[in-house]
Amino acid sequence: MTQLSVIIPVFNEQANILAMYQRLQKVTEQLQVKAEYIFVNDGSRDQSAPVIKGLAGTDSNVKYIDFSRNFGHQVAVSAGLDACTGEAVVIIDADLQDPPELIVDLYKKMQEGYAVVYAKRRSRTGDGFIKKFTAKLFYRILARITNFEIPVDTGDYRIINRQVTEILKHMPEQHKYLRGQIAWVGFNQTFVEYDRQERLSGQTGYTYRKMIRFALDGITSFSRFPLKVATIAGFVVSGITFLLMIYTLYSRLILKNYEPGWASLMMTILFIGGVQLIGIGIIGEYIGRVSDNVRGRPLYIVKESNIPQQQHKFRHFNE
Ligand code: UDP
Numbered sequence: 001m002t003q004l005s006v007i008i009p010v011f012n013e014q015a016n017i018l019a020m021y022q023r024l025q026k027v028t029e030q031l032q033v034k035a036e037y038i039f040v041n042d043g044s045r046d047q048s049a050p051v052i053k054g055l056a057g058t059d060s061n062v063k064y065i066d067f068s069r070n071f072g073h074q075v076a077v078s079a080g081l082d083a084c085t086g087e088a089v090v091i092i093d094a095d096l097q098d099p100p101e102l103i104v105d106l107y108k109k110m111q112e113g114y115a116v117v118y119a120k121r122r123s124r125t126g127d128g129f130i131k132k133f134t135a136k137l138f139y140r141i142l143a144r145i146t147n148f149e150i151p152v153d154t155g156d157y158r159i160i161n162r163q164v165t166e167i168l169k170h171m172p173e174q175h176k177y178l179r180g181q182i183a184w185v186g187f188n189q190t191f192v193e194y195d196r197q198e199r200l201s202g203q204t205g206y207t208y209r210k211m212i213r214f215a216l217d218g219i220t221s222f223s224r225f226p227l228k229v230a231t232i233a234g235f236v237v238s239g240i241t242f243l244l245m246i247y248t249l250y251s252r253l254i255l256k257n258y259e260p261g262w263a264s265l266m267m268t269i270l271f272i273g274g275v276q277l278i279g280i281g282i283i284g285e286y287i288g289r290v291s292d293n294v295r296g297r298p299l300y301i302v303k304e305s306n307i308p309q310q311q312h313k314f315r316h317f318n319e
């Protein structure tokens, strides 16, 4: 029986995989557990796939899932969750920003009776100022507008037990915000602190575009606050408009004031137009995600895997 599964999403990490694997091995030796390492290759354009397959050829505990294209970090982790069999499951980045040695602490803490132990960043040496600042701001805004607690300053680096893993597998949302889903599940959750390192080699796979989309996924999955803002803005603007209407009638009929008033007219039209467009945009963010979920497409497509269950997922397409 597998005691520990380690899920490692990989996007262009060819120079990090081997070091990752070696450090993970030391950790599982130290813990004396039967472990499996699930590398999910998320459409890497470098030599990541052959490197992983090479490892799998020498160690039967190395499992791989090779996606047909880049589906994104959260989806890669979800595929690992679908495939893993361990009693305890670790999610960790492949770039060694999350030190694998911390798994020892996470695992031991879990033995004290916790369902989830997440790794909280005490410091982030690796990342630039803008990334750190936007991340800090985002986590705090999200914490304010959700009505349950999503821990701040944590990534996906954490250990979860089998029960939570099974529950996550039954949350089939297309737009995953796993750290939110895990917090939402509940049970006993705690954290250990660590210092986030610089990535060993290569470049971040999270472009600003991906980061913004991920932030919007987090907000729309766990909060209706933006919709409320649209509604409130609507009421406020309507209120102002109504007062202006009364004033307009008053100046036209009582004061007999016939001044043209082009500027005020333009400002009102532009202002109301702007508020309406923002409102439509906010609704669009939600509706777009609803339609993605209604389509019911599979979350990811596997090209190749040494896990039988993953190989056979799309068996009927091969016939
Ligand atoms: N990753 C992925 N798919 C992507 C982008 C990233 O699987 O589209 C992986 C990446 O290989 C790494 C983890 O997700 O293991 C975190 O990504 P990255 O280090 O690029 O993000 P950052 O640490 O800069 O936020």
Ligand code: MG
Pocket: 093, 095, 097, 199, 204
């Ligand atoms: Mg990283």
